[in-house]
Amino acid sequence: MSARYSAFSPSRIAAMNARQWYVLRSSWPRILEIIYWPAISMITWGFAQMWVGQESGGTFTVAASTLLGGVILWDVLVRGSLGFSITFLEEMWSKNIGNLMMSPLTPLEYVLSLASMSLIRLFIGLVPVTLMAIWLFGFNIWSLGLPLVAFFLNLIVLGWSASLVVSGVVLRHGLGAEGMAWIAVFVLMPFSAIFYPVSVLPEPAQYVAFALPSSYVFEGMRALLIDGVFRADLMLWAAGLNLAYGAIAVLVYLRVLESARTAGTLLSHND
Amino acid sequence: MLHAAPAIEVDRLVKDYKTTRAVDGISLSIAPGSITGLLGGNGAGKTTTITSIMGLLRPTSGTVRVLGSDMNRERHRVLHRMNFQSPYVDLPGRLTVRQNIVTFARLYGVAHAKERAAELADELDLNEFLDRATSKLSAGQKTRVALAKSLVNDPEVLLLDEPTASLDPDTAGWIRDRIAAHARERGATILLASHNMREVERLCDRVIFMRRGKIVDDATPDELLRRYGRADLEDVFIDVARGTERQTETETAL
Numbered sequence: 001m002s003a004r005y006s007a008f009s010p011s012r013i014a015a016m017n018a019r020q021w022y023v024l025r026s027s028w029p030r031i032l033e034i035i036y037w038p039a040i041s042m043i044t045w046g047f048a049q050m051w052v053g054q055e056s057g058g059t060f061t062v063a064a065s066t067l068l069g070g071v072i073l074w075d076v077l078v079r080g081s082l083g084f085s086i087t088f089l090e091e092m093w094s095k096n097i098g099n100l101m102m103s104p105l106t107p108l109e110y111v112l113s114l115a116s117m118s119l120i121r122l123f124i125g126l127v128p129v130t131l132m133a134i135w136l137f138g139f140n141i142w143s144l145g146l147p148l149v150a151f152f153l154n155l156i157v158l159g160w161s162a163s164l165v166v167s168g169v170v171l172r173h174g175l176g177a178e179g180m181a182w183i184a185v186f187v188l189m190p191f192s193a194i195f196y197p198v199s200v201l202p203e204p205a206q207y208v209a210f211a212l213p214s215s216y217v218f219e220g221m222r223a224l225l226i227d228g229v230f231r232a233d234l235m236l237w238a239a240g241l242n243l244a245y246g247a248i249a250v251l252v253y254l255r256v257l258e259s260a261r262t263a264g265t266l267l268s269h270n271d
Numbered sequence: 272m273l274h275a276a277p278a279i280e281v282d283r284l285v286k287d288y289k290t291t292r293a294v295d296g297i298s299l300s301i302a303p304g305s306i307t308g309l310l311g312g313n314g315a316g317k318t319t320t321i322t323s324i325m326g327l328l329r330p331t332s333g334t335v336r337v338l339g340s341d342m343n344r345e346r347h348r349v350l351h352r353m354n355f356q357s358p359y360v361d362l363p364g365r366l367t368v369r370q371n372i373v374t375f376a377r378l379y380g381v382a383h384a385k386e387r388a389a390e391l392a393d394e395l396d397l398n399e400f401l402d403r404a405t406s407k408l409s410a411g412q413k414t415r416v417a418l419a420k421s422l423v424n425d426p427e428v429l430l431l432d433e434p435t436a437s438l439d440p441d442t443a444g445w446i447r448d449r450i451a452a453h454a455r456e457r458g459a460t461i462l463l464a465s466h467n468m469r470e471v472e473r474l475c476d477r478v479i480f481m482r483r484g485k486i487v488d489d490a491t492p493d494e495l496l497r498r499y500g501r502a503d504l505e506d507v508f509i510d511v512a513r514g515t516e517r518q519t520e521t522e523t524a525l
Binding site: 015 | 328350378420
Protein backbone atom coordinates (compact mmCIF):
# COMPACT_ATOMS: atom_id res chain seq x y z
CA MET A 1 0.00 0.00 0.00
CA SER A 2 1.48 3.34 -0.99
CA ALA A 3 0.11 6.83 -1.53
CA ARG A 4 1.19 8.64 -4.67
CA TYR A 5 1.39 12.35 -5.41
CA SER A 6 0.42 13.95 -8.69
CA ALA A 7 -0.21 17.65 -9.31
CA PHE A 8 -3.40 16.89 -11.25
CA SER A 9 -5.33 13.66 -10.92
CA PRO A 10 -8.49 12.71 -12.84
CA SER A 11 -8.89 9.82 -10.39
CA ARG A 12 -9.32 12.28 -7.51
CA ILE A 13 -12.07 14.01 -9.51
CA ALA A 14 -13.65 10.60 -10.16
CA ALA A 15 -13.43 9.80 -6.43
CA MET A 16 -15.28 13.02 -5.62
CA ASN A 17 -17.93 12.30 -8.25
CA ALA A 18 -18.43 8.82 -6.82
CA ARG A 19 -18.76 10.33 -3.33
CA GLN A 20 -21.31 12.88 -4.59
CA TRP A 21 -23.19 10.20 -6.49
CA TYR A 22 -23.41 8.03 -3.35
CA VAL A 23 -25.18 10.93 -1.59
CA LEU A 24 -27.55 11.59 -4.46
CA ARG A 25 -28.60 7.99 -5.03
CA SER A 26 -29.09 7.36 -1.31
CA SER A 27 -31.91 9.91 -1.11
CA TRP A 28 -34.98 9.88 -3.32
CA PRO A 29 -36.10 13.36 -2.14
CA ARG A 30 -32.82 14.74 -3.54
CA ILE A 31 -33.55 13.19 -6.94
CA LEU A 32 -37.17 14.32 -6.86
CA GLU A 33 -36.04 17.87 -6.06
CA ILE A 34 -33.87 17.90 -9.17
CA ILE A 35 -36.83 17.09 -11.44
CA TYR A 36 -39.64 18.76 -9.51
CA TRP A 37 -39.24 22.46 -10.25
CA PRO A 38 -38.20 22.18 -13.92
CA ALA A 39 -41.25 19.96 -14.50
CA ILE A 40 -43.69 22.32 -12.73
CA SER A 41 -42.20 25.32 -14.51
CA MET A 42 -42.35 23.64 -17.92
CA ILE A 43 -45.97 22.51 -17.48
CA THR A 44 -47.12 25.98 -16.34
CA TRP A 45 -45.42 27.79 -19.18
CA GLY A 46 -46.47 25.09 -21.63
CA PHE A 47 -50.13 25.85 -20.92
CA ALA A 48 -49.41 29.58 -21.18
CA GLN A 49 -47.79 29.01 -24.57
CA MET A 50 -50.74 26.89 -25.66
CA TRP A 51 -53.27 29.57 -24.64
CA VAL A 52 -51.37 32.49 -26.18
CA GLY A 53 -50.87 30.51 -29.38
CA GLN A 54 -54.61 29.75 -29.65
CA GLU A 55 -55.98 33.19 -28.71
CA SER A 56 -53.57 35.52 -30.51
CA GLY A 57 -52.37 35.92 -33.99
CA GLY A 58 -49.49 37.18 -36.11
CA THR A 59 -46.18 38.06 -34.49
CA PHE A 60 -47.46 37.43 -31.00
CA THR A 61 -48.28 33.82 -31.79
CA VAL A 62 -44.82 33.30 -33.26
CA ALA A 63 -43.17 34.89 -30.22
CA ALA A 64 -45.29 32.76 -27.91
CA SER A 65 -43.87 29.64 -29.52
CA THR A 66 -40.51 30.44 -27.89
CA LEU A 67 -41.84 30.47 -24.32
CA LEU A 68 -41.16 26.78 -23.63
CA GLY A 69 -37.71 27.01 -25.19
CA GLY A 70 -37.00 29.96 -22.89
CA VAL A 71 -38.21 28.09 -19.81
CA ILE A 72 -36.17 24.98 -20.57
CA LEU A 73 -32.99 26.92 -21.38
CA TRP A 74 -33.40 29.14 -18.30
CA ASP A 75 -33.60 25.94 -16.27
CA VAL A 76 -30.29 24.86 -17.80
CA LEU A 77 -28.74 27.97 -16.28
CA VAL A 78 -30.50 27.67 -12.93
CA ARG A 79 -30.01 23.90 -12.56
CA GLY A 80 -26.38 24.14 -13.72
CA SER A 81 -25.76 26.73 -11.04
CA LEU A 82 -27.72 24.96 -8.30
CA GLY A 83 -26.17 21.58 -9.12
CA PHE A 84 -22.75 23.12 -8.55
CA SER A 85 -23.74 25.02 -5.38
CA ILE A 86 -25.70 22.22 -3.73
CA THR A 87 -22.93 19.70 -4.33
CA PHE A 88 -20.59 22.14 -2.60
CA LEU A 89 -23.07 22.79 0.22
CA GLU A 90 -23.39 19.03 0.86
CA GLU A 91 -19.75 19.10 2.02
CA MET A 92 -20.42 22.09 4.26
CA TRP A 93 -23.58 20.52 5.73
CA SER A 94 -21.73 17.29 6.52
CA LYS A 95 -18.71 19.18 7.99
CA ASN A 96 -16.51 17.32 5.50
CA ILE A 97 -14.89 20.34 3.85
CA GLY A 98 -11.92 20.29 6.27
CA ASN A 99 -11.22 16.66 5.37
CA LEU A 100 -11.20 17.58 1.68
CA MET A 101 -9.05 20.68 2.16
CA MET A 102 -6.54 18.58 4.08
CA SER A 103 -6.47 15.85 1.42
CA PRO A 104 -4.36 16.02 -1.76
CA LEU A 105 -7.46 17.17 -3.71
CA THR A 106 -6.48 20.49 -5.32
CA PRO A 107 -8.85 23.47 -5.67
CA LEU A 108 -8.94 22.95 -9.46
CA GLU A 109 -9.84 19.27 -9.09
CA TYR A 110 -12.52 20.14 -6.57
CA VAL A 111 -14.05 22.76 -8.86
CA LEU A 112 -13.97 20.29 -11.78
CA SER A 113 -15.71 17.68 -9.63
CA LEU A 114 -18.44 20.18 -8.76
CA ALA A 115 -18.85 21.12 -12.43
CA SER A 116 -19.05 17.50 -13.58
CA MET A 117 -21.56 16.66 -10.84
CA SER A 118 -23.60 19.66 -11.92
CA LEU A 119 -23.75 18.15 -15.43
CA ILE A 120 -24.94 14.82 -14.03
CA ARG A 121 -27.66 16.53 -11.97
CA LEU A 122 -28.68 18.62 -14.98
CA PHE A 123 -28.98 15.48 -17.09
CA ILE A 124 -31.16 13.79 -14.46
CA GLY A 125 -33.39 16.84 -14.08
CA LEU A 126 -33.76 18.10 -17.59
CA VAL A 127 -33.93 15.08 -19.87
CA PRO A 128 -37.24 13.83 -18.41
CA VAL A 129 -38.63 17.38 -18.58
CA THR A 130 -37.73 17.81 -22.24
CA LEU A 131 -39.39 14.48 -22.99
CA MET A 132 -42.49 15.61 -21.09
CA ALA A 133 -42.52 18.80 -23.20
CA ILE A 134 -42.65 16.69 -26.36
CA TRP A 135 -45.39 14.47 -24.97
CA LEU A 136 -47.57 17.22 -23.47
CA PHE A 137 -47.05 20.17 -25.81
CA GLY A 138 -45.36 18.80 -28.90
CA PHE A 139 -42.34 21.02 -28.19
CA ASN A 140 -39.07 19.26 -29.00
CA ILE A 141 -36.09 21.28 -27.87
CA TRP A 142 -33.75 18.55 -29.19
CA SER A 143 -34.93 19.43 -32.72
CA LEU A 144 -32.79 22.57 -32.47
CA GLY A 145 -29.85 20.28 -33.20
CA LEU A 146 -26.23 21.31 -32.80
CA PRO A 147 -26.93 24.97 -31.88
CA LEU A 148 -28.45 23.57 -28.71
CA VAL A 149 -24.94 22.52 -27.65
CA ALA A 150 -23.78 26.15 -27.91
CA PHE A 151 -26.82 27.33 -25.93
CA PHE A 152 -26.31 24.70 -23.21
CA LEU A 153 -22.58 25.29 -22.84
CA ASN A 154 -22.88 29.06 -22.59
CA LEU A 155 -25.64 28.89 -20.00
CA ILE A 156 -23.99 26.18 -17.89
CA VAL A 157 -20.65 27.96 -17.80
CA LEU A 158 -22.36 31.18 -16.69
CA GLY A 159 -24.15 29.26 -13.92
CA TRP A 160 -20.86 27.68 -12.78
CA SER A 161 -19.13 31.07 -12.65
CA ALA A 162 -21.87 32.52 -10.44
CA SER A 163 -21.83 29.45 -8.18
CA LEU A 164 -18.06 29.42 -7.88
CA VAL A 165 -18.14 32.94 -6.45
CA VAL A 166 -21.00 32.06 -4.10
CA SER A 167 -19.19 28.88 -2.93
CA GLY A 168 -16.17 30.98 -2.09
CA VAL A 169 -18.32 33.37 -0.08
CA VAL A 170 -19.88 30.46 1.85
CA LEU A 171 -16.43 28.99 2.51
CA ARG A 172 -15.25 32.30 3.90
CA HIS A 173 -18.36 33.40 5.80
CA GLY A 174 -19.99 30.09 6.71
CA LEU A 175 -23.42 28.60 6.13
CA GLY A 176 -25.11 31.88 7.06
CA ALA A 177 -24.38 32.87 3.46
CA GLU A 178 -25.86 29.70 1.92
CA GLY A 179 -29.08 31.49 0.94
CA MET A 180 -27.06 33.25 -1.76
CA ALA A 181 -26.51 29.89 -3.45
CA TRP A 182 -30.25 29.50 -4.03
CA ILE A 183 -30.91 32.98 -5.39
CA ALA A 184 -27.67 34.15 -7.00
CA VAL A 185 -28.55 33.54 -10.65
CA PHE A 186 -32.07 34.94 -10.38
CA VAL A 187 -30.68 38.47 -10.41
CA LEU A 188 -29.80 37.76 -14.07
CA MET A 189 -33.38 36.83 -14.98
CA PRO A 190 -34.88 40.24 -15.90
CA PHE A 191 -31.84 41.16 -18.00
CA SER A 192 -31.39 37.85 -19.76
CA ALA A 193 -34.30 38.50 -22.16
CA ILE A 194 -35.68 35.00 -21.70
CA PHE A 195 -39.24 35.68 -22.85
CA TYR A 196 -38.78 38.99 -24.69
CA PRO A 197 -36.11 40.57 -26.91
CA VAL A 198 -33.44 42.82 -25.40
CA SER A 199 -34.91 45.74 -27.39
CA VAL A 200 -37.97 45.71 -25.09
CA LEU A 201 -35.82 46.70 -22.10
CA PRO A 202 -35.21 50.36 -21.18
CA GLU A 203 -31.92 51.61 -22.60
CA PRO A 204 -29.85 51.40 -19.35
CA ALA A 205 -31.10 47.84 -18.80
CA GLN A 206 -30.07 46.96 -22.35
CA TYR A 207 -26.44 47.73 -21.44
CA VAL A 208 -26.73 45.28 -18.55
CA ALA A 209 -28.32 42.69 -20.87
CA PHE A 210 -25.53 42.99 -23.43
CA ALA A 211 -22.99 42.34 -20.65
CA LEU A 212 -24.63 38.98 -19.91
CA PRO A 213 -23.86 35.84 -21.94
CA SER A 214 -27.38 34.60 -21.22
CA SER A 215 -29.06 37.42 -23.20
CA TYR A 216 -27.10 36.41 -26.33
CA VAL A 217 -28.21 32.82 -25.86
CA PHE A 218 -31.91 33.72 -25.62
CA GLU A 219 -31.66 36.11 -28.58
CA GLY A 220 -29.98 33.27 -30.45
CA MET A 221 -32.72 30.86 -29.46
CA ARG A 222 -35.42 33.22 -30.78
CA ALA A 223 -33.50 33.73 -34.03
CA LEU A 224 -33.39 29.97 -34.46
CA LEU A 225 -37.00 29.23 -33.44
CA ILE A 226 -38.64 32.18 -35.24
CA ASP A 227 -36.38 32.83 -38.25
CA GLY A 228 -34.67 29.45 -38.52
CA VAL A 229 -31.26 31.19 -38.42
CA PHE A 230 -28.32 30.17 -36.23
CA ARG A 231 -26.56 33.36 -35.11
CA ALA A 232 -22.97 32.23 -34.57
CA ASP A 233 -21.99 35.84 -33.84
CA LEU A 234 -24.25 35.87 -30.77
CA MET A 235 -22.75 32.62 -29.51
CA LEU A 236 -19.23 33.98 -29.95
CA TRP A 237 -20.16 37.05 -27.90
CA ALA A 238 -21.60 34.80 -25.19
CA ALA A 239 -18.51 32.58 -25.22
CA GLY A 240 -16.18 35.57 -24.97
CA LEU A 241 -18.09 37.03 -22.05
CA ASN A 242 -18.17 33.61 -20.38
CA LEU A 243 -14.41 33.29 -20.70
CA ALA A 244 -14.00 36.66 -19.01
CA TYR A 245 -16.51 35.94 -16.23
CA GLY A 246 -15.13 32.40 -15.74
CA ALA A 247 -11.62 33.78 -15.29
CA ILE A 248 -12.88 36.43 -12.86
CA ALA A 249 -14.83 33.80 -10.91
CA VAL A 250 -11.75 31.55 -10.58
CA LEU A 251 -9.65 34.49 -9.38
CA VAL A 252 -12.32 35.54 -6.88
CA TYR A 253 -12.65 31.94 -5.62
CA LEU A 254 -8.91 31.55 -5.13
CA ARG A 255 -8.73 34.94 -3.43
CA VAL A 256 -11.59 34.07 -1.07
CA LEU A 257 -10.00 30.67 -0.36
CA GLU A 258 -6.84 32.46 0.75
CA SER A 259 -8.93 34.83 2.82
CA ALA A 260 -10.60 31.82 4.48
CA ARG A 261 -7.14 30.37 5.24
CA THR A 262 -6.14 33.64 6.85
CA ALA A 263 -9.35 33.87 8.88
CA GLY A 264 -9.21 30.19 9.85
CA THR A 265 -12.66 29.29 8.56
CA LEU A 266 -11.60 26.24 6.51
CA LEU A 267 -11.80 23.92 9.49
CA SER A 268 -14.48 25.48 11.67
CA HIS A 269 -17.59 27.12 10.30
CA ASN A 270 -20.06 29.29 12.07
CA ASP A 271 -23.46 30.39 10.95
CA MET B 272 26.90 12.92 14.54
CA LEU B 273 24.18 12.99 11.90
CA HIS B 274 20.61 13.89 12.93
CA ALA B 275 17.54 13.03 10.87
CA ALA B 276 15.75 16.10 9.47
CA PRO B 277 12.75 17.08 11.63
CA ALA B 278 9.39 15.73 10.47
CA ILE B 279 7.73 18.96 11.65
CA GLU B 280 9.53 22.26 12.03
CA VAL B 281 7.82 25.42 13.27
CA ASP B 282 9.84 28.61 13.27
CA ARG B 283 8.69 31.77 15.08
CA LEU B 284 5.04 31.11 14.29
CA VAL B 285 2.66 33.99 14.98
CA LYS B 286 -1.08 33.97 14.35
CA ASP B 287 -3.28 36.97 15.00
CA TYR B 288 -7.08 36.99 14.72
CA LYS B 289 -8.01 40.67 14.44
CA THR B 290 -6.91 42.01 17.85
CA THR B 291 -6.17 38.63 19.48
CA ARG B 292 -2.80 36.93 19.27
CA ALA B 293 -3.59 33.20 19.33
CA VAL B 294 -0.02 31.98 18.79
CA ASP B 295 2.87 34.15 19.84
CA GLY B 296 6.15 33.37 18.12
CA ILE B 297 6.51 29.66 18.94
CA SER B 298 9.29 27.48 17.53
CA LEU B 299 9.42 23.73 17.76
CA SER B 300 11.03 20.83 16.02
CA ILE B 301 9.62 17.32 16.08
CA ALA B 302 11.80 14.33 15.33
CA PRO B 303 10.64 11.65 12.90
CA GLY B 304 9.03 8.66 14.57
CA SER B 305 8.23 10.46 17.81
CA ILE B 306 4.89 10.99 19.52
CA THR B 307 4.55 14.50 20.90
CA GLY B 308 1.73 15.81 23.06
CA LEU B 309 0.64 19.39 22.69
CA LEU B 310 -1.05 20.43 25.91
CA GLY B 311 -2.62 23.55 27.31
CA GLY B 312 -5.86 24.95 28.60
CA ASN B 313 -8.68 26.17 26.40
CA GLY B 314 -7.49 29.05 24.23
CA ALA B 315 -3.82 28.18 24.74
CA GLY B 316 -3.25 28.04 20.97
CA LYS B 317 -3.07 24.26 20.41
CA THR B 318 -5.68 24.01 17.66
CA THR B 319 -4.31 27.13 15.94
CA THR B 320 -0.85 25.55 15.98
CA ILE B 321 -2.09 22.22 14.61
CA THR B 322 -4.22 23.92 11.95
CA SER B 323 -1.19 25.96 10.88
CA ILE B 324 0.88 22.78 10.65
CA MET B 325 -1.83 21.32 8.41
CA GLY B 326 -1.54 24.38 6.18
CA LEU B 327 -5.24 25.17 6.63
CA LEU B 328 -4.39 28.41 8.41
CA ARG B 329 -2.11 31.10 7.02
CA PRO B 330 0.28 32.32 9.72
CA THR B 331 0.62 36.04 10.38
CA SER B 332 4.35 35.42 10.33
CA GLY B 333 6.80 32.56 10.70
CA THR B 334 7.09 29.30 8.83
CA VAL B 335 5.88 25.72 9.16
CA ARG B 336 7.62 22.87 7.37
CA VAL B 337 6.35 19.30 7.27
CA LEU B 338 8.64 16.62 5.81
CA GLY B 339 10.67 19.46 4.34
CA SER B 340 7.80 21.26 2.57
CA ASP B 341 6.69 24.79 3.43
CA MET B 342 3.02 24.35 4.37
CA ASN B 343 2.18 27.87 3.34
CA ARG B 344 3.50 27.56 -0.20
CA GLU B 345 3.78 23.91 -1.22
CA ARG B 346 1.47 21.92 1.01
CA HIS B 347 0.14 19.86 -1.90
CA ARG B 348 3.58 18.26 -2.29
CA VAL B 349 3.27 16.60 1.08
CA LEU B 350 -0.45 16.21 1.85
CA HIS B 351 -0.49 12.63 0.54
CA ARG B 352 2.12 11.72 3.20
CA MET B 353 0.20 13.11 6.15
CA ASN B 354 -3.28 12.94 7.64
CA PHE B 355 -5.31 14.23 10.55
CA GLN B 356 -8.25 13.72 12.85
CA SER B 357 -10.12 16.63 14.36
CA PRO B 358 -13.37 17.18 16.27
CA TYR B 359 -14.08 20.08 13.89
CA VAL B 360 -14.71 17.78 10.94
CA ASP B 361 -17.00 14.88 10.23
CA LEU B 362 -17.41 12.29 7.53
CA PRO B 363 -20.47 12.42 5.24
CA GLY B 364 -23.21 10.71 7.22
CA ARG B 365 -25.16 9.37 4.24
CA LEU B 366 -22.18 7.42 2.96
CA THR B 367 -21.48 3.98 4.34
CA VAL B 368 -18.29 3.42 6.26
CA ARG B 369 -16.84 1.51 3.30
CA GLN B 370 -17.77 4.30 0.84
CA ASN B 371 -16.14 6.92 3.06
CA ILE B 372 -12.90 4.97 3.47
CA VAL B 373 -12.68 4.10 -0.23
CA THR B 374 -13.36 7.72 -1.22
CA PHE B 375 -10.52 9.00 0.95
CA ALA B 376 -8.21 6.19 -0.14
CA ARG B 377 -8.73 7.33 -3.73
CA LEU B 378 -8.27 11.00 -2.83
CA TYR B 379 -4.98 10.13 -1.16
CA GLY B 380 -3.83 8.16 -4.20
CA VAL B 381 -3.77 4.83 -2.38
CA ALA B 382 -3.36 1.91 -4.78
CA HIS B 383 -6.09 -0.74 -4.38
CA ALA B 384 -8.49 1.44 -2.38
CA LYS B 385 -11.07 -1.30 -1.77
CA GLU B 386 -8.45 -3.70 -0.44
CA ARG B 387 -7.13 -0.95 1.83
CA ALA B 388 -10.65 -0.35 3.19
CA ALA B 389 -10.96 -4.07 3.95
CA GLU B 390 -7.54 -4.07 5.60
CA LEU B 391 -8.47 -1.11 7.83
CA ALA B 392 -11.80 -2.71 8.65
CA ASP B 393 -9.96 -5.76 9.98
CA GLU B 394 -7.37 -3.66 11.80
CA LEU B 395 -9.89 -1.31 13.47
CA ASP B 396 -12.69 -3.80 13.91
CA LEU B 397 -15.12 -2.10 11.53
CA ASN B 398 -16.43 -5.15 9.68
CA GLU B 399 -19.66 -5.31 11.66
CA PHE B 400 -20.82 -1.92 10.35
CA LEU B 401 -18.76 -1.49 7.19
CA ASP B 402 -21.88 -1.18 5.02
CA ARG B 403 -23.90 0.94 7.44
CA ALA B 404 -24.49 4.68 6.94
CA THR B 405 -21.89 6.59 8.95
CA SER B 406 -24.58 8.78 10.54
CA LYS B 407 -26.13 5.68 12.14
CA LEU B 408 -23.03 4.83 14.17
CA SER B 409 -22.39 5.47 17.87
CA ALA B 410 -19.82 8.09 18.93
CA GLY B 411 -17.21 5.40 19.57
CA GLN B 412 -17.82 3.73 16.20
CA LYS B 413 -17.60 7.10 14.43
CA THR B 414 -14.27 7.79 16.12
CA ARG B 415 -12.97 4.46 14.87
CA VAL B 416 -14.09 5.33 11.34
CA ALA B 417 -12.46 8.77 11.62
CA LEU B 418 -9.27 7.02 12.74
CA ALA B 419 -9.54 4.69 9.73
CA LYS B 420 -9.80 7.75 7.49
CA SER B 421 -6.76 9.30 9.15
CA LEU B 422 -4.74 6.08 8.63
CA VAL B 423 -5.98 5.37 5.12
CA ASN B 424 -2.77 6.56 3.42
CA ASP B 425 -0.52 5.04 6.10
CA PRO B 426 0.68 8.58 6.94
CA GLU B 427 4.23 9.43 7.90
CA VAL B 428 2.90 12.41 9.85
CA LEU B 429 -0.34 12.17 11.78
CA LEU B 430 -1.96 15.17 13.50
CA LEU B 431 -4.56 14.31 16.11
CA ASP B 432 -6.72 16.91 17.83
CA GLU B 433 -8.54 15.37 20.82
CA PRO B 434 -8.76 11.88 19.25
CA THR B 435 -10.61 10.32 22.18
CA ALA B 436 -12.78 13.22 23.34
CA SER B 437 -16.19 12.09 24.66
CA LEU B 438 -15.38 8.38 24.44
CA ASP B 439 -15.84 5.87 27.23
CA PRO B 440 -12.58 4.67 28.88
CA ASP B 441 -12.67 1.28 27.17
CA THR B 442 -13.11 2.68 23.65
CA ALA B 443 -10.61 5.48 24.33
CA GLY B 444 -8.04 2.94 25.51
CA TRP B 445 -8.64 0.84 22.42
CA ILE B 446 -8.13 3.90 20.15
CA ARG B 447 -4.87 4.76 21.97
CA ASP B 448 -3.61 1.22 21.36
CA ARG B 449 -4.29 1.60 17.64
CA ILE B 450 -2.49 4.95 17.51
CA ALA B 451 0.49 3.50 19.36
CA ALA B 452 0.51 0.51 17.02
CA HIS B 453 0.53 2.74 13.96
CA ALA B 454 3.43 4.79 15.34
CA ARG B 455 5.37 1.64 16.19
CA GLU B 456 4.75 -0.25 12.95
CA ARG B 457 5.03 2.67 10.56
CA GLY B 458 7.60 4.74 12.41
CA ALA B 459 5.11 7.61 12.03
CA THR B 460 5.49 11.02 13.59
CA ILE B 461 2.46 11.91 15.67
CA LEU B 462 1.49 15.28 17.13
CA LEU B 463 -1.35 14.95 19.57
CA ALA B 464 -3.38 17.73 21.14
CA SER B 465 -5.29 16.46 24.13
CA HIS B 466 -6.78 17.33 27.50
CA ASN B 467 -6.56 13.72 28.61
CA MET B 468 -3.40 13.36 30.65
CA ARG B 469 -3.66 9.59 30.87
CA GLU B 470 -3.62 9.53 27.09
CA VAL B 471 -0.55 11.73 26.98
CA GLU B 472 1.28 9.66 29.56
CA ARG B 473 0.37 6.48 27.72
CA LEU B 474 1.40 7.67 24.25
CA CYS B 475 3.86 10.55 24.26
CA ASP B 476 7.66 10.58 24.26
CA ARG B 477 7.61 14.33 24.69
CA VAL B 478 5.16 16.92 25.97
CA ILE B 479 4.91 20.57 24.95
CA PHE B 480 2.83 22.83 27.21
CA MET B 481 1.29 25.96 25.72
CA ARG B 482 -0.21 28.90 27.55
CA ARG B 483 -1.61 32.08 26.01
CA GLY B 484 -0.03 31.32 22.63
CA LYS B 485 3.47 30.58 23.93
CA ILE B 486 5.36 27.38 24.73
CA VAL B 487 5.93 27.36 28.50
CA ASP B 488 7.45 23.92 28.89
CA ASP B 489 8.85 21.18 26.71
CA ALA B 490 10.21 17.91 28.09
CA THR B 491 9.61 14.18 28.42
CA PRO B 492 6.69 13.20 30.70
CA ASP B 493 9.14 11.91 33.35
CA GLU B 494 11.17 15.10 33.25
CA LEU B 495 8.03 17.20 33.65
CA LEU B 496 6.94 15.18 36.66
CA ARG B 497 10.35 15.72 38.26
CA ARG B 498 10.42 19.40 37.37
CA TYR B 499 7.05 20.10 38.93
CA GLY B 500 7.45 17.59 41.76
CA ARG B 501 4.19 15.89 40.84
CA ALA B 502 3.03 12.29 40.65
CA ASP B 503 1.06 12.62 37.39
CA LEU B 504 0.69 14.92 34.41
CA GLU B 505 -2.80 15.97 35.46
CA ASP B 506 -1.27 17.85 38.41
CA VAL B 507 1.39 19.34 36.15
CA PHE B 508 -1.35 20.52 33.81
CA ILE B 509 -3.19 22.16 36.72
CA ASP B 510 0.03 23.86 37.88
CA VAL B 511 0.53 25.28 34.42
CA ALA B 512 -3.10 26.43 34.14
CA ARG B 513 -3.07 27.98 37.64
CA GLY B 514 0.13 29.75 36.74
CA THR B 515 -1.90 31.40 33.95
CA GLU B 516 -4.56 32.47 36.44
CA ARG B 517 -2.03 33.88 38.88
CA GLN B 518 -0.36 35.81 36.09
CA THR B 519 -3.70 37.16 34.86
CA GLU B 520 -4.65 38.25 38.38
CA THR B 521 -1.31 39.98 38.80
CA GLU B 522 -1.71 41.78 35.47
CA THR B 523 -5.25 42.84 36.38
CA ALA B 524 -4.06 44.22 39.74
CA LEU B 525 -1.34 46.17 37.99
